[in-house]
Every structure is written in C-alpha cells, then in structure tokens.
Amino acid sequence: MxxxxxxxxxxxxxxxxxxxxxxxxxxxxxxxxxxxxxxxxxxxxxxxxxxxxxxxxxxxxxxxxxxxxxxxxxxxxxxxxxxxxxxxxxxxxxxxxxxxxxxxxxxxxxxxxxxRRLPAHDADPVVAFGDVSVDLAAHSITRTAETGEACQVRLTPTEWQMLELLLRNPGRLVTRQTLLETIWGTTHVSDTGYLRLYMSQLRKKLERDPRNPAHLLTDPGMGYRLVLEP
Structure with missing residues (x-):
C-alpha cells in the first residue's frame, strides 16, 4: 500500500x-x-x-x-x-x-x-473513446489512423495531467477551479487561458474534428467533461 x-x-x-x-x-x-x-x-x-x-x-x-x-x-x-x-x-x-x-x-x-475502508484495488484501466485508447497505468496513448494503423500519441506532462483528471471522471463535469488548482495551484485559479490553450492542444491530438469535438467537451463558464460515447 x-x-x-x-x-x-x-x-x-x-x-x-x-x-x-x-x-x-x-x-x-x-x-x-x-x-x-x-x-x-x-x-x-x-x-x-x-x-x-x-x-x-x-x-x-x-x-x-x-x-x-x-x-x-x-x-x-x-x-x-x-x-x-x-x-x-x-x-x-x-x-x-x-x-x-x-x-x-x-x-x-x-x-x-x-x-479498512478501502475497496479492493483494481489496476488502472484502459479507457477508449473514438479512435483513441489510453492506458492509465502505462501512461501511453494510441490512436487508430484511417488506414487502420495504431499510432502513439505523445502528450506533454501538463496535457497528460489535464486528460487524466477528465479520464478519471468520465461523463462528469470537472470544474475550471479543480483543474487549475490541481495542475497549477491556487495562485492560478483565474488563469482560464491556460485551460483553453491545453484543451485546444488535446483536441488537436485526440479528436477527429478538433473544431467540433465529440469527446472533450466544454461546459461554458463551468469547466470540461470527457464523453466516452457521444
């Protein structure tokens, strides 16, 4: 433990x-x-x-x-x-x-x-959405290209932290404050520009159509959520 x-x-x-x-x-x-x-x-x-x-x-x-x-x-x-x-x-x-x-x-x-209150430990899951597969334990991401070939996707450490928070709360709203405090600390709780920048980068790497995302969604004025099945 x-x-x-x-x-x-x-x-x-x-x-x-x-x-x-x-x-x-x-x-x-x-x-x-x-x-x-x-x-x-x-x-x-x-x-x-x-x-x-x-x-x-x-x-x-x-x-x-x-x-x-x-x-x-x-x-x-x-x-x-x-x-x-x-x-x-x-x-x-x-x-x-x-x-x-x-x-x-x-x-x-x-x-x-x-x-004694802890549930039995399960291994970190592999989460799939769209043509993307994320292995949380291995910190690895693969994406299936149109040719059917699986390609590795590389994220920066900050991009990974942001994605992981969303992956561990599938379908649920993760507020801007939670993301900012967890990744950058309380001194940056008003710096929402960070979130827009990194979400834009994640969409470019993981969404088929970054301008019309199907999985990495924005709740205007509130935060973001990951939808596994659109």
Missing part, C-alpha cells in the same frame, strides 16, 4: 518514512503543497498524510485539489489544535485528524482504520 506524506518538517517526514516503511508501506514524500498535488497525480497514493501549514499551498488547498478527482482517505497531521481548524479540514474532505505531538501507536491505528 502506497502512502503520501506531505509535511515541511524534514524530521517528521524522516521519522514517519522509517517507521511506516518498516511496517510494510510504500512511502512517497512531499515538502510542500504544490509537490503534494504533483505526487498525488503521478503516484496515485492509497492514503494521504497531510500537514496543514505547508509552504506554497496550504493543506486545505491540497485537500480541495485532491478531492476534485480522488476518493483516497486523507489523514491530517497538524500542530493546529483548534476546533475550527479540525472542522475546516474535515469539511474540505479530510477523513481524520491527528494533532502534533502524537504517538506512533495512535497514528498506526488511525491508518489501519482508514485502510
């Missing part, structure tokens, strides 16, 4: 990594909120351990971004002891809250309780 530890205190990260690795967990770490979101997209952890007071992006912002596309349990580990902080984190989408300092026995018990 893969755990993401996001905390800007290197001593806590080191201690947790050693302890949890010894317990058989696979550990991914991040020293700030932006890196935590990037690791969430790249590594798909089964459970998140998040501090709230991280640089670049606050833990609450990270929770909002993760909850835009992932249902994995989130355990907050924070020095903030106020009831208002706990309520805010839980309302944002966290599943549990532990205050610092904490005992490792309590933390392990909380992790075990959260992991």
């Amino acid at each position: 893969k755990l993401l530890i996001a905390d800007d205190d290197p001593q806590i990260v080191r201690a947790l990594r050693i302890t949890l690795t010894a317990k058989g967990y696979e550990i991914v770490t991040a020293a700030d909120g932006a890196r935590a979101i990037a690791a969430a997209i790249d590594d798909h952890p089964d459970l998140f351990l998040l501090d709230l007071g991280m640089p670049r992006l606050d833990g609450i912002d990270v929770i909002h971004a993760i909850r835009g596309w992932s249902a994995a349990p989130i355990l907050v580990i924070s020095g903030r002891t106020g009831a208002a902080d706990k309520v805010e984190a839980l309302d944002a989408g966290a599943d549990d809250y532990v205050t610092k300092p904490f005992s490792i026995e309590e933390l392990l018990a909380r992790i075990r309780a959260l992991t």
